[in-house]
Amino acid sequence: MSTNDELLKRVLVTGGAGYIGSHVIYTLQTTRRYKVISIDNLHNAHPKALSRVAQLARDALPVDASEKDKDSAEIDSHICDLTQKDQIRAVFEKYGKGGIWGVIHVAAYKAVGESTQIPLSYYENNVAATLYLLQVMQEFECTKLVYSSSATVYGIPPVIPIPESTRLKADSPYGKTKVMCETIIEDLCSSEPEKWRALSLRYFNPAGAHPSGLIGEDPKGRPGNLLPLLAHMAIGRVQDSKLRVFGNDYPTPDGTCVRDYLHVLDLAKGHLLALDALSPESKVFDNRPTDARFKAYNLGRGQGSSVLQIVEAMRKATGYGFEWEIAGRRRGDVPDLTADPTLAEKELGFTAPQDLDTMCRDLWNWQTKHPWGYGEPEGELAPRTRQVVE
Ligand SMILES: NC(=O)c1ccc[n+]([C@@H]2O[C@H](COP(=O)([O-])OP(=O)(O)OC[C@H]3O[C@@H](n4cnc5c(N)ncnc54)[C@H](O)[C@@H]3O)[C@@H](O)[C@H]2O)c1
Numbered sequence: 001m002s003t004n005d006e007l008l009k010r011v012l013v014t015g016g017a018g019y020i021g022s023h024v025i026y027t028l029q030t031t032r033r034y035k036v037i038s039i040d041n042l043h044n045a046h047p048k049a050l051s052r053v054a055q056l057a058r059d060a061l062p063v064d065a066s067e068k069d070k071d072s073a074e075i076d077s078h079i080c081d082l083t084q085k086d087q088i089r090a091v092f093e094k095y096g097k098g099g100i101w102g103v104i105h106v107a108a109y110k111a112v113g114e115s116t117q118i119p120l121s122y123y124e125n126n127v128a129a130t131l132y133l134l135q136v137m138q139e140f141e142c143t144k145l146v147y148s149s150s151a152t153v154y155g156i157p158p159v160i161p162i163p164e165s166t167r168l169k170a171d172s173p174y175g176k177t178k179v180m181c182e183t184i185i186e187d188l189c190s191s192e193p194e195k196w197r198a199l200s201l202r203y204f205n206p207a208g209a210h211p212s213g214l215i216g217e218d219p220k221g222r223p224g225n226l227l228p229l230l231a232h233m234a235i236g237r238v239q240d241s242k243l244r245v246f247g248n249d250y251p252t253p254d255g256t257c258v259r260d261y262l263h264v265l266d267l268a269k270g271h272l273l274a275l276d277a278l279s280p281e282s283k284v285f286d287n288r289p290t291d292a293r294f295k296a297y298n299l300g301r302g303q304g305s306s307v308l309q310i311v312e313a314m315r316k317a318t319g320y321g322f323e324w325e326i327a328g329r330r331r332g333d334v335p336d337l338t339a340d341p342t343l344a345e346k347e348l349g350f351t352a353p354q355d356l357d358t359m360c361r362d363l364w365n366w367q368t369k370h371p372w373g374y375g376e377p378e379g380e381l382a383p384r385t386r387q388v389v390e
Contacts, residue, residue, distance in 0.1 A: 008035040008072055010100045011275065012091075012142075014082060014133065015107030016075070017045035019217040020148065020206060020264060022053050024104060025075060026215065027268040028275075029057035032072040037100065039091060040107065041081040044220055046374035050077050052214045082107055082129035085136065092140040102144035102278055103137060104271055105130065108177070111224050112152065112332070115174035126177035127184075134188060144278040145198040146271055147185055149178045149296065151260075151337050153202060160304075161340035164202070164296050171332055182296060189294035197285065197293040199274040204260035204300030204339045206267045208359035209366035216366030217264075218373030226310055227261075227360070231367040234320035236382035243322055245307050247329035250336075258304035258336040263354035263362070270299045273348040284347050300339025301352045310356070317360035 011028060015021040016038025022045075028034045038050060057073035080087045092100065108126045109115065115122040130147075137143065152175035153168045170176045182200050189196040207227045209216030222238060223229040232238040248255035274297070277284040285293040305313070311322050344350035371381055 008068060009033060009102070010035045010037060010095060012037040012039060012100050012103045014039045014103065014105045015045075015148075016040050016077070017042060017047060017049045018106065020203075020267065021045075021104075021106040022049040022215050023210060023264045023268040024106060024271045025050070026053050026056055026210060027265065027272050029053070029073055029075075030060060031272065032061075032069050035072060035076070037076040037078065037091070037095070039078050039080045039082065039088070042079060043109075046218060047077070048374040049215055049218075050075050056210065056212060056214060082133055083124055085132040088132055088136045089139070092136050092142070096140070098141045100137075100140065100142045102146070102275060103133070103142060104146040104148075104275065105133060106148045108148065110150075110174065112172045112174045113224065115172050115177070116332075119173035122173045122177050123180075126174075127180050130181045131184060134184065138188075143192075143195045143197065144275075145185065145196075146274045146278070147181065147198060147200040149182055149200045149202045150175065151202055151204045151298070151300070151339065153178050153182065154337070156334050157337070160336050161302055161338045162298065163340045164298055164343055186292055186294040189292035190290065193291040193293055197278045199277060199284070200294070200296040201270055201274060202296055202298050202339075203267060204262060204298065204337065206264045207261045207356075208263045208265070208354070208362040210265065211362050211365065213362075213365040213369040216363065216370065216373075218370075218375070226259075226307065227314070227363055230311065230314040230322065231318070231363050233322065234314065234318040234364070235367050235371045237371065239382045241323065243311065243324040244327040245324050246327050246333060248326045249329075252304075252306055252335055254306050254308050256307035257333055258306050258338060259310075260300040260302065260304055260338045261310075261356055261359055262299065262301045262352040263359050266301075266352035266354055267299055270297075270344065270348065270350045270352075273350055277348055295347075297344040297348060297350070298339040298341050299344060299350065299352070300341050302339055302341045304336060304338035305356055313356045313360045314364075316357065317364045 011034045017040040155169040155171045252258045
C-alpha cells in the first residue's frame with residue numbers, strides 16, 4: 001500500500017489515446033498511485049480520448065484531494081511515433097535516467113486482414129517500434145514492461161480452452177508480430193535477468209466501454225470487429241441491410257465461430273495487476289522455468305460466445321432487429337478461440353466478471369451518446385428503418 005509521502009510512480013502507456021490504452025489509463029488513474037505519461041501518434045485515435053479520461057479522473061477525486069492526487073488525474077501526453085527512435089528518446093529525456101518506473105506497451109496496428117496486405121508496415125510498426133522502445137528503455141534504465149499481446153499468437157489452437165503452454169503458431173503477419181515481440185522481450189529478460197521484468201498479456205476479445213459513455217472504441221472507417229460493426233449498423237453509420245456471417249458449419253454449438261469476449265475495463269484491470277506484479281516484492285516470477293523474469297498470461301473470461309449469440313445480445317441492447325445472411329467460410333478464421341484464464345486468476349488475481357449483456361449495454365451507451373465517436377459528424381445517420389424489436 002502506498003503512503004501519502006511516496007511519490008507517484010511514472011508509468012508510460014504507448015497507444016494511450018486508443019481504445020484499450022484509454023481504458024488502461026483510466027484504470028491506473030483510479031488508484032491515484034501513478035503519474036501517467038502517454039505516447040501516441042494518433043494514427044488510429046483522437047486526442048479527445050485523453051482529455052475525457054483526465055476528466056473522468058478529476059471527477060472521481062475526493063473533495064479533500066491532495067496536490068498529489070490532483071497530479072495523478074492529469075496525463076502527460078506526447079504526440080510521438082514509435083517508429084522514430086529519436087522521438088521516443090526525446091520523451092524519455094524529459095524524465096531522465098530512472099525517471100519512468102515502467103511501460104505498458106499497447107500501441108500497434110491490429111487488423112489481421114490488413115496485415116496480410118501490407119505486412120511490411122505491420123513488421124515496422126509493431127516489431128521495429130517495439131525494438132526501438134526497448135532500446136530506449138534500456139538506455140534510460142527503465143526495465144519493467146507490460147506488453148499487449150493477443151490470442152492470435154496461438155493460430156488454430158489444438159486444445160480449447162487454450163492454456164498459455166500452447167505452442168505459438170500465428171497464421172497472419174499481425175499474429176506473427178505479436179509472437180516476434182514476445183520472443184524479443186523474453187530474450188531481453190534472459191540476457192539480464194536481474195534487471196528486466198516483463199509480462200505479456202494475451203488478450204482475447206475486448207468489448208464494451210466505460211459506463212459513462214465518455215470513452216469507447218472509435219474505429220476509423222468500417223469496423224473490422226463484430227461488435228463495433230453491429231453498433232454502427234444499429235446507429236445507422238453502416239448501411240448494410242444484412243450482416244454477413246462467415247460460415248455456419250463449424251464444429252461449434254450453432255455452427256458459427258466462437259470468441260471469448262471480455263469487458264474492456266476488466267481487461268484494463270488486468271494491466272494494473274500485471275504492473276503491480278512487476279514490483280520487486282511480487283511472487284509471480286518465483287516459479288518461472290528459466291532465469292528470465294518473463295511470463296505470458298491469457299486475459300479472457302473462459303466463456304465463448306458464437307456470432308449468432310453476439311447478434312442476439314446486441315439486439316437486446318439496441319432494440320434493433322438485425323438481419324443476417326450466411327456467407328461462406330472466410331479464409332484464416334479459427335472456429336473457437338476461448339481462453340483458459342486460470343493462470344492469470346491464480347497468479348495475478350485476475351477476473352473478468354462483467355458479462356456479455358453488460359459489454360453490449362456499455363458499447364451501445366457510448367455509441368448512442370457519440371454516434372460519430374470522438375470526431376465530427378461524417379454525414380447523415382440512416383433512419384432506423386429495420387423493425388425495432390420491443
Ligand atoms: N482490440 C482488440 O480486439 C485487440 C485484441 C487483441 C490484442 N489487441 C492489442 O491491443 C493493443 C491496442 O489495441 P486497440 O484495440 O486499443 O487499438 P487502437 O488502434 O485503438 O490503439 C492503438 C493505439 O496505438 C497508436 N499507435 C499505433 N502505432 C503507433 C506508433 N507507431 N506510434 C505511436 N502510437 C501508435 C494508435 O494511434 C492508437 O491510438 C494492440 O497492441 C493490439 O494488437 C487488441
